[in-house]
Amino acid sequence: MPARRTDGGTKDVANGDPPERAAPPREAPLGLSLVATPIGNLGDLSPRALAVLGAVDAVLCEDTRVTGLMLQRYGVSATLVPLHDHNEAEMIPRVLARIEGGQRLALASDAGTPLVSDPGYRLVRAAIEAGVPVTAIPGPNAAVVALTLSGLPPHPFVFLGFLPPKDGPRAAAIARHRAAERAGLTATLVLHEAPHRLAETLAALAEGLGGDRPGAVARELTKRFEEVRRGTLAELAGHYATEPARGEICICVGPAPEEVTGEADLDAQLRAAMAGQSLRDAAAMVAAATGLPRKQVYARALELAAAQP
Structure with a gap:
């Protein structure tokens, strides 16, 4: 050995x-x-x-x-x-x-x-x-230190590690997280990123989650040049597009804002939830997330399932 x-x-x-x-x-x-x-x-x-x-x-x-x-x-x-x-x-x-x-x-x-x-x-x-x-x-633990310094709600939080480095898989990973939010997930997001990909990852997060979402970029934690920059995802993406970052980096993104659920949004949440679990469980999750009557949500889930080819 x-x-x-x-x-x-x-x-x-x-x-x-x-x-x-x-x-x-x-x-x-x-x-x-x-x-x-x-x-x-x-x-x-x-x-x-x-x-x-x-x-x-x-x-x-x-x-x-x-x-x-x-x-x-x-x-x-x-x-x-x-x-x-x-x-x-x-x-x-x-x-x-x-x-x-x-x-x-x-x-x-x-x-x-x-x-x-x-x-x-x-x-x-x-x-x-x-x-x-x-x-x-x-x-x-860098992720937990970044979370405590971000000024964002500390719990619950979701740690994603590193997103895929290529554009397509990275956008897909962000879309999956957004689908989970539409299905009821409310949590601060924490992830790692390499300095040379920071600007493009922030831009992808702004596009996939919303540019007005609050966020924070923490780098060089516990070191002499420790820095935590806070702002919206759009603001952070714009800053690091012209100011390259150095060192080890964590990104924190605030929870999704509460949304008023219309018919189209209810359908989107149901489809996202039904993609990964049974129809009954998906309906229960979306009902809990939206506050709508479970029978109403379950009935709509049955309609969507019946309409699928």
Whole structure:
């Protein structure tokens, strides 16, 4: 199994370097530990996370260089093993064999909480199915930090990760979310985006969800040049069309406004809901979302279903 060792000295506090800390007790839970790591400022690594990363038999990580540099700045030595989208399937049996042999392992992302827009889900599912102990050491999460700073309703919220990079699939994903809103979903939307696609994604969101929807763009969170820009989707799209963004980016979009349901809109909501569930369940969902009598909505759903070819 490919691995590398890393160790080094602690740096002074500057540009996100961690502060001096007393050495934490070296302990690690049985099985697999999911360890959240800083999303920018290295001072955000918790003492418990540091203790676990320094005590496990190996740390599974996306990029050994990134995790290795972080651990070096804390003076921590660890065996690093790459686990990413391209090798996760083949690594799962090896990882489970190591844990079943008595080793204690940790999974860390390049930044933030493992599995959230990062590799590891398939490993965790396999570990659970194999009866392997799985625990989490919580910590930074860019999506949640962006949500709390956005000024938008914090709950409920829907996290979509990254939208498809190409225009057609991205528009389709936005349309599916809009259909869910028409069927009754009311939630703040949170997603990630790469800086070179930010302007076009904001434009697509404005077109698919409405340019007057409130939104926020959060970038470089926890770092020296942290910025949260708030405005309508149209305003944000216009700004970043002429002012390219840098760094890690989260986009937040406010919930859909309450709509007055006319006959045409009722039909649209029913068709959207019926596309993914039974007629009875679709009618119940749309009735709850619109406040219309369930019998009336169900009767209209039957008419729409009968009219389909």
